[in-house]
Amino acid sequence: MSDAIHCDAIGSCSALTIASRVRTGAWHALDVVDATLARIEAANARVNAYTAVTAERARREAQAVDAAVAAGRDPGPLAGVPYAVKNLFDVAGLVTLAGSRINADGARAASDATVISRMAAAGAVLTGTLNMDEYAYGFTTENSHYGATRNPHDPTRTAGGSSGGSAAAVAAGLVPLALGTDTNGSMRVPAALCGTYSIKPTYGRIGRGGTFPFVPSLDVVGMFSGNVDDLAAAYALMQGPDPRDPFPRDLALPLPDDGLGDEPGELRIALAGGYFREHADEASWSAARTFADCLGAQAEIDIPLVAQARAAAFILTAAEGGELHLDHLRSRPDDFDPLIRDRLIAGALTPAAWVQRARRFRRRFHRIMVALFDDIDVLVAPATPVAAPELGQETFKLRGRALPLRPSLGLLTQPISFVGLPVLTVPLAVPGLPLGAQLIAAPWREDRCFRLARSAERLGLTRPLWGYRGAS
């Protein structure tokens, strides 16, 4: 019999700590799951992160892990680690909601998404599905069908979106790992506002099979965690080709554990200024600048045409999203969240010439960004213009200007994902509400993001999630 595990204690355990204890038999995976389910039962109402809890499946997966340990078989590197997924991932036996009412009328998924299969093969235990903006079109997870997800640091504030449930579940200590997706900032914004880590890999890096799309030419799968090692462990397991997604290739590319050191060392670091300075408030900008300075950033770079990159991303998003939902815009317009429906309608009607111009510009901006990485290894930028706004807030002030909140929380993330670059978001060591920084690298060089993030974590430049949990 393993030691009893209290549900509050499990909320402050990292994924790798749990896996280590389960693998050695010190803890039973079933006890971990029961403690996790008790914590979800006790704490989820405060944040509204979960839309479904898969208790039966979780206990079944945990029992399989315990059986493997008892039989002397390798239970996998994430043995017994509880996790949850944004509700646009297929989970066998559940309807894939994608945050919508319309999808709720659809058939149950026959099989798991590719990345869920990989988590299961690694011994991780699925505990449920998580709230999001309808069809991932938003940055606040104020979902008119399933309620708003609240920020664990202040439940009157947004958790960010569209993967708001994923970030909130990790930040509230419900699970140490959660999967999400990022199109224009849907992982980076909630990670920053909730004070978690997230990795948005290079576009095409991780298979999207069995996920409900938003903007296929921008969508990527990624994950949230409370520390760098957990993130690296989960990320490493996600690699490889996916028969349901044409893009991931079986590339022999550096993974986080290749050549990771404890110091920034020889990494050439720069801070993104210009547009990024102008579109962040003083607190967000100062936090990112201090972070970069402490890591030895050698320059502040004014990248050209960033505003145009955001504009082009906005157009592509609207057009692809609108086309994807055209049939339901015709047949079930009243079943959409009204704000999202009206954005999708405009997107569906976007003149083709504008879309083609945006695509044409994408190549140009890609060359600009790739050339930048001839001289630097990691670019640091603030992740959001401001800290978490109040729920229901319509606008926010940025350097004296009032901006619409919902589309503008992605001001600093959209230009980067527009050309598919990998970004690791770190929680910054600031008092009060969380703020995040984006660590951006050249395509396929996620390893550099991980290396800098781990250095920053060890230097005390990031915000410890466990400390927050202990204080709550």
Added chain:
Amino acid sequence: MSPCDLQSLQAARAYVQAAAGLLGICLGQERPEAAAANMVRLAQFAALLEELPYDADEPVAEQFLP
């Protein structure tokens, strides 16, 4: 359709109503206004891109991969 043409709410409303009719989207009573406001924002972004020099040689046909 030039982006400049759609940066007024009135013009955007007319465009949205006509285009939605062609595509078979029923806008009802309130949606023309909201969809038009979103179209104005898209037009502003499109205008920003049209300020750049046009590069006819830029390939756009194949799938983007970084």
